[in-house]
Amino acid sequence: MVKEIVCVTLATEITKMYGEITKLYVDLYKYITISVRLLESKESTESQNEIKSGNMIGKLQPICPIEGRFGARGQAEFPLRALQFKRGLLHEFRKGNVSKDQVRLHDLVQQLPKAIIIGVRKGGTRALLEMLNLHPAVVKASQEIHFFDNDENYAKGIEWYRKKMPFSYPQQITIEKSPAYFITEEVPERIYKMNSSIKLLIIVREPTTRAISDYTQVLEGKERKNKTYYKFEKLAIDPNTCEVNTKYKAVRTSIYTKHLERWLKYFPIEQFHIVDGDRLITEPLPELQLVEKFLNLPPRISQYNLYFNATRGFYCLRFNIIFNKCLAGSKGRIHPEVDPSVITKLRKFFHPFNQKFYQITGRTLNWP
Numbered sequence: 001m002v003k004e005i006v007c008v009t010l011a012t013e014i015t016k017m018y019g020e021i022t023k024l025y026v027d028l029y030k031y032i033t034i035s036v037r038l039l040e041s042k043e044s045t046e047s048q049n050e051i052k053s054g055n056m057i058g059k060l061q062p063i064c065p066i067e068g069r070f071g072a073r074g075q076a077e078f079p080l081r082a083l084q085f086k087r088g089l090l091h092e093f094r095k096g097n098v099s100k101d102q103v104r105l106h107d108l109v110q111q112l113p114k115a116i117i118i119g120v121r122k123g124g125t126r127a128l129l130e131m132l133n134l135h136p137a138v139v140k141a142s143q144e145i146h147f148f149d150n151d152e153n154y155a156k157g158i159e160w161y162r163k164k165m166p167f168s169y170p171q172q173i174t175i176e177k178s179p180a181y182f183i184t185e186e187v188p189e190r191i192y193k194m195n196s197s198i199k200l201l202i203i204v205r206e207p208t209t210r211a212i213s214d215y216t217q218v219l220e221g222k223e224r225k226n227k228t229y230y231k232f233e234k235l236a237i238d239p240n241t242c243e244v245n246t247k248y249k250a251v252r253t254s255i256y257t258k259h260l261e262r263w264l265k266y267f268p269i270e271q272f273h274i275v276d277g278d279r280l281i282t283e284p285l286p287e288l289q290l291v292e293k294f295l296n297l298p299p300r301i302s303q304y305n306l307y308f309n310a311t312r313g314f315y316c317l318r319f320n321i322i323f324n325k326c327l328a329g330s331k332g333r334i335h336p337e338v339d340p341s342v343i344t345k346l347r348k349f350f351h352p353f354n355q356k357f358y359q360i361t362g363r364t365l366n367w368p
């Protein structure tokens with residue numbers, strides 16, 4: 001009895017302490033956000049004129065609109081504090097909590113994307129988008145918008161699409177990701193019609209691993225609905241011919257070169273950047289630095305922004321001393337075991353397509 005009372009009292013105390021810590025944490029965030037707003041409103045009137053006259057380079061205020069940091073050459077310094085505060089402020093903009101005054105004061109706009117992560121499904125598209133969003137000049141569209149691959153959405157027109165974009169400073173770039181774009185027939189032409197010079201990011205993983213990841217996602221969906229599903233082996237190998245089943249979507253999606261060739265009818269290869277999704281898992285920074293270069297952004301994402309979380313088994317994101325986050329649990333699922341002979345067969349099947357993919361893109365990925 002006494003033990004029970006002690007346990008309950010202890011538990012209550014711990015809960016209280018936890019509550020206090022959380023409150024402190026929230027208060028600290030509020031304090032920072034309010035300070036930023038005060039600084040902003042104080043500086044805004046004088047700095048707006050300076051920004052407009054282009055006098056901001058080299059005279060950076062602690063908080064200032066991104067446009068001032070780019071200047072005419074587009075490569076001026078980003079103060080680190082902008083990166084630190086970005087999340088809090090932009091989070092509000094994204095949620096639509098931004099007031100009309102703030103929109104006017106900061107010249108906030110909803111811009112069409114200057115770059116799109118077009119695929120590949122299960123390649124690491126979410127991780128790539130979230131990691132790029134660490135950059136102060138990048139603003140992500142949080143949801144997959146499915147504008148170009150969904151006829152119903154596409155029929156709503158480009159203004160509908162633009163209104164789905166987050167608020168940003170004019171000099172920032174908006175990025176969206178919808179992995180279905182890569183494999184959908186109509187998409188290249190539709191994107192071309194919107195912006196023929198858009199930058200296109202494709203994140204790929206070793207094709208067999210990607211196919212198994214794709215299968216795992218579908219399997220999990222079935223299990224959630226208490227439904228049974230075929231084994232991967234049964235879907236990936238045609239039982240009549242014992243050859244790879246090219247009708248299986250997870251296999252077809254991994255034939256990257258076939259899809260890329262369709263895109264190349266509209267865009268030159270220079271407008272694509274291939275991200276190594278396997279390397280993004282183990283060594284994200286160098287991959288992100290290559291993307292920064294491709295997007296002509298000053299290098300701002302650093303090792304500080306990425307830390308390995310042993311519990312998750314993945315790199316997570318650090319925005320500042322307060323905010324860090326890992327991707328949702330649906331990213332980084334445990335794959336079912338697959339018969340090694342099926343894996344060998346698939347790898348042999350993908351090999352020639354991979355060679356062609358390396359040749360076209362100029363990026364060799366050492367897949368088996």
Ligand code: A3P
Pocket residue numbers: 120121122123124125126127179213214280281314315316327330331332333334
């Ligand atoms: P798995 O679930 O097969 O491991 P997408 O976002 O395109 O659906 O891709 C999901 C994949 O992103 C995951 O596949 C995972 O391996 C990969 N990934 C890359 N970096 C990650 C990260 N930092 N955290 C979680 N998953 C990451």
